[in-house]
Amino acid sequence: MAEGQHWSREEVEACVADYMRMLTMELNGQRYSKTGHARALLAQLDGRSRPSVEFKHCNISAVMVALGYPYIDGYKPRGNFQSLLLDVVESHLQANVALQEAAQAAVLRPAVAATPGDASSIWVPPPRPQRISEERAAYAPRFSAARRDYLAQESRNRSLGRAGELFVAELETRRLHSAGRKRLAERVEHVAATKGDGLGYDILSFEDDGRERLIEVKTTAFGELTPFYVTRNELARSEADADQYHLYRLFDFRDHPRLFDLPGSISVRCQLEPVSYLARLAG
Incomplete structure (x- = not known):
C-alpha cells in the first residue's frame, strides 16, 4: 500500500489499541519501549512507516485531549x-x-x-500547537459516552496545585537573589495561601526594577500541551493588570518539572472555550 493512502479501519484499530496500552502503562508508572511497541505495530500494518505511525499517535493524542483524557508524553497532539x-x-x-x-x-x-x-533546565519557550493536516475531520460538538473530566479533576487537585505554587515561589525567590535583589526576594509572597485565592493570581513577585509581577500558576503532571482551566476572576485580573500579569504553565511536574511563561492577558495568549456555567433559577 502507498504511504499516502487512507488508513483502513483495521489499521486504525491496531494503532489505537497500541496507544491505549502504552498510555495505561505510563499512567501507572510502568516503563515501556516506544521503539518496541512501534516495531510490533508496524508488523500489523500495510506498508506504513514509523513516522506515519508516530503521526497517527499524535492524532490520537489530540482525540484524547478532546475527550478529557491525558495523552502520552512524547506524542504531542496534532x-x-x-x-x-x-x-x-x-x-x-x-x-x-x-x-x-x-x-x-x-x-x-x-x-x-x-x-x-537549575533554572536553565526548567524554563522552556511556550509550545506551538501543531496542526498539520492529515485529513480534514468532520468534527463538531457531539454527545459522547467516552468523554471524561480527568483533566478537570486534575485541575482541582489541591495538593498538586499547592506543590506547583510553592515550586514557583521558590523559583522566583532564587531569580531575584541571583539578580542581586535580596530585599525583593524576601518579599515574594504565596498570596493564594496568605490572603486567599480570590485575587486572580497565586504568587506576588517582582521585576528586577521593583515593579510587581502577578503570577498565576497552572500545574499539571502531564505534557506541555495539556489544556488548563482558568476562572473568570483570573481572566479579568489578567486583563486589568496585563502589564504585570504572568501565567506560568508548569508541566511534567512529577517527573521533570518545566514551565513556560504566558505574560499579559490570558485571552490574548490562549484560545478560550466556555465549558461550564453558573446557573440560577430564572425569574
Missing part, C-alpha cells in the same frame, strides 16, 4: 484527525476499564513540594 479515528478511540475508551482506572488514579494522586533545580 489536530485535523480522521472522523474514523474519533469513532475508534471512543469505542476503545468505553470498554477500557484499566485505562479509566489508571487515569482516575493519576489525576487524584497527591503531590509534594519539589525543590527547583
Whole structure:
C-alpha cells in the first residue's frame, strides 16, 4: 500500500489499541519501549512507516485531549484527525476499564513540594500547537459516552496545585537573589495561601526594577500541551493588570518539572472555550 493512502479501519484499530496500552502503562508508572511497541505495530500494518505511525499517535493524542483524557508524553497532539479515528478511540475508551482506572488514579494522586533545580533546565519557550493536516475531520460538538473530566479533576487537585505554587515561589525567590535583589526576594509572597485565592493570581513577585509581577500558576503532571482551566476572576485580573500579569504553565511536574511563561492577558495568549456555567433559577 502507498504511504499516502487512507488508513483502513483495521489499521486504525491496531494503532489505537497500541496507544491505549502504552498510555495505561505510563499512567501507572510502568516503563515501556516506544521503539518496541512501534516495531510490533508496524508488523500489523500495510506498508506504513514509523513516522506515519508516530503521526497517527499524535492524532490520537489530540482525540484524547478532546475527550478529557491525558495523552502520552512524547506524542504531542496534532489536530485535523480522521472522523474514523474519533469513532475508534471512543469505542476503545468505553470498554477500557484499566485505562479509566489508571487515569482516575493519576489525576487524584497527591503531590509534594519539589525543590527547583537549575533554572536553565526548567524554563522552556511556550509550545506551538501543531496542526498539520492529515485529513480534514468532520468534527463538531457531539454527545459522547467516552468523554471524561480527568483533566478537570486534575485541575482541582489541591495538593498538586499547592506543590506547583510553592515550586514557583521558590523559583522566583532564587531569580531575584541571583539578580542581586535580596530585599525583593524576601518579599515574594504565596498570596493564594496568605490572603486567599480570590485575587486572580497565586504568587506576588517582582521585576528586577521593583515593579510587581502577578503570577498565576497552572500545574499539571502531564505534557506541555495539556489544556488548563482558568476562572473568570483570573481572566479579568489578567486583563486589568496585563502589564504585570504572568501565567506560568508548569508541566511534567512529577517527573521533570518545566514551565513556560504566558505574560499579559490570558485571552490574548490562549484560545478560550466556555465549558461550564453558573446557573440560577430564572425569574
